[in-house]
Amino acid sequence: MPFIPHTHADKDSMLETLGIASTEELFDEIPKNIQCDGLPDVPDGISEMSMLRHMAERAHNDTTGICFLGAGCYDHYIPAAVWDIASRGEFLTAYTPYQAEASQGTLQLVYEFQTMLASLTAMDVANASVYDGASALAEAILMAVRVNRKSKSRRVLVPASTHPFYLATVKSIVTHQGIDVEIVPSVDGVTPISDIDLDEAVAVVLQQPNFFGVLEDADSLTTKAHEAGALMIGVVNPMTLALLKPPGDWGDTGADIVCGDGQPLGIPMASGGPSFGFLCTRMAHVRQLPGRIAGRTQDKDGNDGFVLTLQAREQHIRRAKATSNICTNQGLLVTAATIYMTLLGPQGLVEVASACVRNTHLLVDRLTSHPNVTKHFNTPFFHECVLDFGEPADKLQQKFLKHGILGGHPLTGLIEKGEQSMLVCATEARSEQDIERYYEALENG
């Protein structure tokens, strides 16, 4: 019996204490006709050694080679100490810190995380995570509608240059509260700010850099949104904020709500999850922020310590009137990200961001030196760029894979002639040799 410690003697003495002959009696309140006779269709258990052998074969199957894919999930280097520490049992196997005095480690870490995220985004507060970047954007929109009580409208504008899977998630979630999500078409890969009609909009979303890697005019849109009485929601990649203007400084008074996915901060790609979503806002709106928040307080002797705070926002207190139904969040990934940001510091993060920008520009220059390859947009980009390959991207991707290159994300249906385009990315983890190998794969096709 894996993981069950009972000896025969234990079981006998427990049954004796209970005054029953067998454990079957403990289930006598379950009507017989809904009891099942075990799980005959689930195979019997195997040993840890056999399980690991099986899983190693499966994992080995999925080894692809050099990754030039981005599109919301990035192959960054993760310093050894990050997961060495995050995997400690005291972080890994603790529950949500309900008993604060027995959870000071997690609570202080979350408080430090909130400080780091608020500083990166130039906002006042951050929460302790939601599920991922896409669900964070859905929560940000729901929050904006609650905050912007002056606006009677439920019209939210979201540019078409936002990550398509974020858009899909937003539609699945927010429309059920009567929110009208309107997609703003992009022109040449960017959102045409001056053409946007903000009449009666309750909030506007902008992803910076956008899904296509392109830099948007966040300043103008933020100012324009505020003039029209709408809230500004920024969707950002936290790593890029080492170099890019933080949303708190956009336009006249900065964004009102900022969200995104924390995967670039020390989280393995791991098929896209678990990573974590983050949400930051202004102090004035903190009571509408969903999710856990750690706060500093004092114990009965006046010593500092940490607790979960503003719990009256949450489902376990407020039930149907809570800011969100979220309960379990992505705590362990926040732990890893906090250690990652600490190990990098401000300078390390600038170096990583710079290397990403530099490598992607090198990659784009090298690939477009090939006669078939051109840039799709002629706009400034960060560490992702859309390239036209002049032939079907799906097939090309398979050819590249034969050379051990994961070449990019085909954009079929997302832009004009997208079936011949790919979104490519080169993080700090790519070397000049890697880029050269990509070029060779292209040439030898």
Place this chain on the structure above:
Amino acid sequence: MVDTIFEKSRPSRRAAAQRIEGEVAHQLIPEPYRRTSPPALPEVSELQAVRHFTNLARRNFSIDTHFYPLGSCTMKYNPRGAHRAAMQDGFLKRHPLTPTSHSQGVLACLFELQEILQNVTGTAQVCLTPMAGAQGELTGALMIKAYHADNNDHERTEIIVPTAAHGTNPATASMAGLVAKEVEVDADGDVDLESLKRVVSAKTAGVMLTNPSTCAVFERRIQAISDIVHDAGGLLYYDGANLNAILGRARPGDMQFDVLHLNLHKTFATPHGGGGPGAGPVGANERLAPYLPTPMVTKSDDGYRWVDESERPKSIGRLSAFMGNVGILLRAYAYSLLLGGNGMCNVSEYATLNANYLMKRLADAGFHPAYPDRRATHEFAISLRQEAKETGVTAMDFAKRLLDYGFHAPTTYFPLLIPECFLIEPTETETKEELDAFADAMIAILREAQQNPELVKQAPHQQSVGRLDEVHAVRHLDVTAH
């Protein structure tokens, strides 16, 4: 508390962990887009960072260090083997958008997990993407809504939940744009059928139930409930938080539930990570399966592949950027391989034995089970109302004092309808010795409460901090160090 990492920071100090040669690429970013002042991240050495976070870790209780009988949370041992299985390079380095031709390993694992969970729950299809129980609930509520909309049944706007339900149930109803209606629970902890008949109507979209319920007893009249709800045209949602109690013994599908979630971070032993991540796969019967979210995994002649909305036009759509918490799903899959169908039946048997044994020991010592005439399930509730009346020592005080005895406290004040409630869930992975020691600690604290109540009311005394003031935290809100 220990100094925050920011107090340890010194300008220009840094760790060598991630250092990249080459110039800073400012010039590639046009001036108006640039950041002008650096973020206030800490500047510390690698050793300082490692020591700081190691010391923080040591200020946590966890399964690895302590008995953690948090009711409704199933804090069982998280097998290291499952963790190692998921932490292999092939899984960790897989980009979510890798073509399926190069993803057969992970897809095979996910497909087989879908099948195992279908078997375990007695459902027709399972979607793995919801990222926790609450997202599973939202999924279910949206599926129920979509089903009624499909039948042009637009008046069904209410979700019925028991008064004792977990907070996520009513919060989910609101998030789905539905109205939560409460149904009473009777003196034995079962849903009150008369009350149910009163709230069920042509407006009922569905009912959300946990079984065993949040009162920690098995809902004996589940078939009657199901008939009442189904006859009224409503659907039945199963909150799988307590599945550990009946794993391999009774399946929610066989209880006529239409749609359900599982909390893999409870029943399937994936670590809770100090708050998460979890995974909340959703299963549905034939009637509701077409509405499951995407993506799902299917198997065809040329291997495994993803299924999206193009093949599932009735799907409620996507709920995450990629495919949920795959790393957690892999751990749960590894755990199911280790246990197998036979091991799963042992889980419910021993989880139930442990809970009933501990309840008996506490009852024999004079504590008051909330439902003394009922069997414990995988957990049980006791009420400390009488102790509080006699000694002034509350459930909260008991909880804090338990920490000094080296036990994490049970869930306190949930469900709310049981006054001064402790919800105690030992799980199957604890020894009899541990249960005895916990019972002895409870008895010792009761004696302290009678002889020296202040000692208990001022607890804890042996933690890194004394009892923390939550009201102060709200009044003097301090949520960032700068």
